[in-house]
Amino acid sequence: MSSDMGADSRATVTNVQRYSLHDGGGIRTVVFLKGCPFRCPWCCNPENLSFEPEVSFKERLCIHCSPRVNGRLCEKPVEDCPTGAKELLGRERGVDDLLDEVLRDRVFYEESGGGVTLSGGECLSRQRFAIDFLTRCKQAGIGTAVETTLAVPLEDAAALVSATDVFLVDFKIADRARSLRVTGIDPRFAMPTCVSFLAWCRVIGRMPIIPGYTDGEENVASIIASLCDLGIDRVDVLPFHQLGEGKYESTGRAYACAGMRQLTADDVASVVRTCELAGLKVVVSGE
Numbered sequence: 038m039s040s041d042m043g044a045d046s047r048a049t050v051t052n053v054q055r056y057s058l059h060d061g062g063g064i065r066t067v068v069f070l071k072g073c074p075f076r077c078p079w080c081c082n083p084e085n086l087s088f089e090p091e092v093s094f095k096e097r098l099c100i101h102c103s104p105r106v107n108g109r110l111c112e113k114p115v116e117d118c119p120t121g122a123k124e125l126l127g128r129e130r131g132v133d134d135l136l137d138e139v140l141r142d143r144v145f146y147e148e149s150g151g152g153v154t155l156s157g158g159e160c161l162s163r164q165r166f167a168i169d170f171l172t173r174c175k176q177a178g179i180g181t182a183v184e185t186t187l188a189v190p191l192e193d194a195a196a197l198v199s200a201t202d203v204f205l206v207d208f209k210i211a212d213r214a215r216s217l218r219v220t221g222i223d224p225r226f227a228m229p230t231c232v233s234f235l236a237w238c239r240v241i242g243r244m245p246i247i248p249g250y251t252d253g254e255e256n257v258a259s260i261i262a263s264l265c266d267l268g269i270d271r272v273d274v275l276p277f278h279q280l281g282e283g284k285y286e287s288t289g290r291a292y293a294c295a296g297m298r299q300l301t302a303d304d305v306a307s308v309v310r311t312c313e314l315a316g317l318k319v320v321v322s323g324e
């Protein structure tokens with residue numbers, strides 16, 4: 038994994054998504070940093086897995102105006118593609134530049150109780166940048182949230198906590214060996230960090246419900262037990278969807294969840310009921 042620690046607080050950003058109503062409360066701007074050391078088979082942001090900028094290609098937009106070099110991409114530079122079939126994913130940006138952009142929506146944050154959410158990828162893989170950017174947001178009076186696995190080493194936890202109002206922390210597979218095998222995430226790594234963060238800021242759990250991976254009764258029960266043990270009072274349930282499928286194709290990656298069944302309303306309701314019975318406040322993503 039490459040890192041920006043000690044560098045000049047720059048990171049590769051794939052997207053700045055304005056007017057988001059999820060990911061931290063109120064109207065938010067979500068900044069997606071590129072790069073993740075983990076590999077969840079269901080990841081819906083495959084364009085944020087690699088740390089480097091990359092070129093995506095959408096066959097349906099291509100008018101074949103230039104010969105292909107390796108069977109997939111043509112010779113023309115991305116900026117010369119007339120249809121947008123080729124697109125550069127990821128642009129290196131500095132803290133000042135990004136802050137200027139998110140400040141444009143300050144009035145919406147103020148009126149809605151929203152703010153800025155840093156996401157990814159695993160945005161804490163770019164920790165120096167994350168801390169500097171979040172600190173500048175706070176100094177500007179903007180609320181801050183971070184979406185993370187918390188399963189990466191923290192270089193300056195105190196600075197991160199003081200710059201962040203809310204951590205949205207993933208709880209995917211409770212069994213450590215299975216989690217390491219399926220995603221590369223060590224769930225035990227995140228727990229102590231969660232405990233220490235809860236003393237200083239709000240932590241919300243995020244539970245993706247993925248058929249065959251995370252939706253087993255035993256896994257759901259174990260995650261709920263962890264959330265309750267940690268003293269986390271809210272969980273965001275994220276039902277599996279296939280919205281990321283096209284991005285696998287356009288970035289030339291194999292998709293492990295192609296054609297996988299969608300969850301039924303009853304599947305989701307059952308998880309929600311189990312969470313509520315344990316005393317958790319539940320928000321279902323997409324509702």
Ligand code: SF4
Binds near residue numbers: 100
């Ligand atoms: S420049 Fe764009 S439209 Fe033309 S061949 Fe390349 S990808 Fe296709």
Ligand code: SF4
Binds near residue numbers: 073079082157158
């Ligand atoms: S941790 Fe998040 S960004 Fe990384 S692979 Fe898993 S779902 Fe994708």
